[in-house]
Amino acid sequence: MPAPPLTARGLHKRYGETTALDGFDLEVEAGAVHALLGPNGAGKSTAVGVFATLTRCDAGEVRVAGHDVRRDAVAVRAAIGLVGQGTALDEVLHGRENLVMFGRLHGMARQAARERADELLEAFGLADAADRKVSTYSGGMRRRLDIAAGLIRRPALLFLDEPTTGLDPRARNEVWQAVREIVAAGTTVLLTTQYLDEADQLADRVTVIDHGRVVAEGSPGGLKRRMGGDRVLVTAPLGVDVEALASSLGGVAEPGLRQVVVEAGPEGGAAAVTAVVRALDTEGVVVDDILLRRPTLDEVFLSLTGTGPTTEAGVPVPGASRPAELHPATEGGRS
Amino acid sequence: MTAVAATLRQSWIITLRDLKHWQREPWTPVFSVLFSVMLVLMFGYLLGGAITIPGGGDYLPYLLPGIFALSMMFGIEATMTAVANDTKKGVTDRFRALPISGAAVPLGRAGADLLNSAVELTVLLVGGVLIGWRATGGVGGTLLAVALLLWFRFAMLVIGVFLGLTIRGEGGVTAVQVLVWPAGFLSNAFVAPESMPAWLGLVAEWSPLSATAAACRQLFGNPTGASGGFVADNAVLLAVLWPAVLVAVFTPLTARAYRRLAR
Missing domain, CATH: 3.40.50.300 (P-loop containing nucleotide triphosphate hydrolases)
Known part of the structure; x- marks a missing residue:
């Protein structure tokens, strides 16, 4: 060898x-x-x-x-x-x-x-x-x-x-x-x-x-995977009770964002999306957006090193220390 | 291929690379020659009328061997700048990561710089003849003088590589570019040390630059401006020894600076 x-x-x-x-x-x-x-x-x-x-x-x-x-x-x-x-x-x-x-x-x-x-x-x-x-x-x-x-x-x-x-x-x-x-x-x-x-x-x-x-x-x-599983983010339109929606989807409400976060089970993100869509259909709720969110290496990095990712000049990316869910840049980070 | 042959082959590849720089960007060597020409015109024709040479003789034939030696000394800047640029840009590191002899890079540089200086010296010698300077010391003396000038250039080259490896930042390069001036004037290149205050004249007389310039004046058969004394009597010997001392001191320092890149 x-x-x-x-x-x-x-x-x-x-x-x-x-x-x-x-x-x-x-x-x-x-x-x-x-x-x-x-x-x-x-x-x-x-x-x-x-x-x-x-x-x-x-x-x-x-x-x-x-x-x-x-x-x-x-x-x-x-x-x-x-x-x-x-x-x-x-x-x-x-x-x-x-x-x-x-x-x-x-x-x-x-x-x-x-x-x-x-x-x-x-x-x-x-x-x-x-x-x-x-x-x-x-x-x-x-x-x-x-x-x-x-x-x-x-x-x-x-x-x-x-x-x-x-x-x-x-x-x-x-x-x-x-x-x-x-x-x-x-x-x-x-x-x-x-x-x-x-x-x-x-x-x-x-x-x-x-x-x-x-x-x-x-x-x-x-x-x-060390950072936990996938999440489904459901954005509810105005007039829908986010708390009620969260309980019917089995997720956590983020009222400020009009958003429900559903943690995917061991069967993965795709299965979680399917379950959410089914539940929404049963409830007869129309939502603004459904997003499958996988943990990024940014989050892994942040949790391991305690430092955020840096830009080329070495200064922290604005907002990099905010919770990942609020940080659209990590979402579009792959090009 | 033996180790020596391999090192020479690698050095030659690097020499060709350095020569290509002058081919592509000829302004650096051209300005270097023009600069020496300007010094001849300034000192020979503007100031020279007011300068008398102790022991008699015209100023122009006294000045030119000084300018030849000075142009060899100024070569230190070209060497230093090239080495510092390669080090700064990571080219030196790339060479260091290649399976080549550690001596190949400085040897390649030495080959290119000596060739460049030989060309520059030829231009200055021919230019000198055109304005009336003559070497009357015979073929042997003339060739020996040229060899001593290049030997002096080689010593400057070793110092230039050392400075290029150790100086960091633009400030250091500028400092050397400024300091070569007092070093150039504190010699017999422009005026005879006998015309200076005694203690200063002594320092100027003993400078390595003065040794080479004085030896060249003797070998070319030009006015020496010196009325005797140990330095004047042993100018050729000193022109051999001074560069040898500088090479002996700066070669290990350069090797050490090269090794310290690995720190």
């Missing part, structure tokens, strides 16, 4: 007074997207730096594709692709020239590096821009080229450190699409993100990190 792409045990790293990693463990399985989810300063980038041999940890052991990051750094570097925060590309060189240079530095012959570069430019939709300076690229194009550069030598493990931070929604979708294609082609990806919907969209497995420690781990679905 081949060595797992990455195992980390008991990582500790201090920067002066600040503890960046505090007994951090991680195991990444082959062929999957593993998301490292946490707020700013949680230790995500420090962890990636240690995994990619850029940062020495104070204690702990990391093996990447079976190689120890300290004793066998060169073998680790040959097995990984690193796409760091911000785009680490040569702005003056053309897109193709960047890829060829990184390929040649990986030991590829000139011709092989060119062929691989063209292949990646095509795959990432950059063929038309291949012979332009990177400084003329849009944010999304740069990020895709950055990811392509990380893939030049078909790494066993690709690190993507906050790949969509600072991108507009369209560019973010382009990057997500690129990540899905990478995984479909068989590369294991370790992704760090502070965006919950990003982990939800891309990851097979999520490790939630805060203050340098693992606070939760599991599949996105599993983490959400």
Whole structure:
């Protein structure tokens, strides 16, 4: 059996007074997207730096594709692709020239590096821009080229450190699409993100990190299940007694919102909606809206770390600390 | 492929990348040459009439070897800025995450900067000949002078890489850009140290820049502006030793700065 792409045990790293990693463990399985989810300063980038041999940890052991990051750094570097925060590309060189240079530095012959570069430019939709300076690229194009550069030598493990931070929604979708294609082609990806919907969209497995420690781990679905089941939200029109409606539907009234919240049973949200519709039909009540509400990773995150999700600038999203039911942004958060 | 051959191959790939920068954005090296030309015009023609060289001789042939050496010293800025930009933008980290020799990145930089300086020096030498400067020290002396200038540039390169790796933020870059001026004037590049107050003249006489400039004046057969003394008698030796000392001091410091990126 081949060595797992990455195992980390008991990582500790201090920067002066600040503890960046505090007994951090991680195991990444082959062929999957593993998301490292946490707020700013949680230790995500420090962890990636240690995994990619850029940062020495104070204690702990990391093996990447079976190689120890300290004793066998060169073998680790040959097995990984690193796409760091911000785009680490040569702005003056053309897109193709960047890829060829990184390929040649990986030991590829000139011709092989060119062929691989063209292949990646095509795959990432950059063929038309291949012979332009990177400084003329849009944010999304740069990020895709950055990811392509990380893939030049078909790494066993690709690190993507906050790949969509600072991108507009369209560019973010382009990057997500690129990540899905990478995984479909068989590369294991370790992704760090502070965006919950990003982990939800891309990851097979999520490790939630805060203050340098693992606070939760599991599949996105599993983490959400920890937060309880689905809910059906029924909005009653004016003139309907919300309390009475709540008792007939077996839910809880929110009179201020003219809303009834029905917790779904173990059979799930769809069954709960069916039951609510049947009950409404029997009662002969016409309602304004019926909404099936699944717990989002935002809620999981909030309950695990005590911090709300943050915007790109690191300031809390307005209203993020309000109850999730009152927060329409989490509802539309998936795009 | 042996480790040395592999390192050289990797260095060359990085040198080609750095050279491509000058090909794509030629204004940086062009301005660097124009700047030296401007100094020649300012000091040679505007101020030079008021400057006399101790021991006699014209000012222009005294000035030009000083400008050659000074332009090598100013190369420290180009090296530092390029290294600092790569570090800031994460390009250095990307190189560090590649399975290449740790020496390849600075060696590649050194190759590109030395080639750039060699071209700049050629332009300045030809320009000097056009305005009447002559090297009368013979082919051997002239070649040795050019070699000493590039050797001095190499020492500046090592310091430039060190500063580029350690200086953070625009303030540090600006500070170096300002400080090269007093360092340039506190030398024999523009005027003879004998014309300065004694203690200041002593400092200026012993500067590494002065050593290279004085050696070049001797080897090119230009006025030296010095009437003897240890420094004047051993200018070529000092022009060999000074850069060697700087390289010996700053190479381990640079290696340490590179390793400290992993902190």
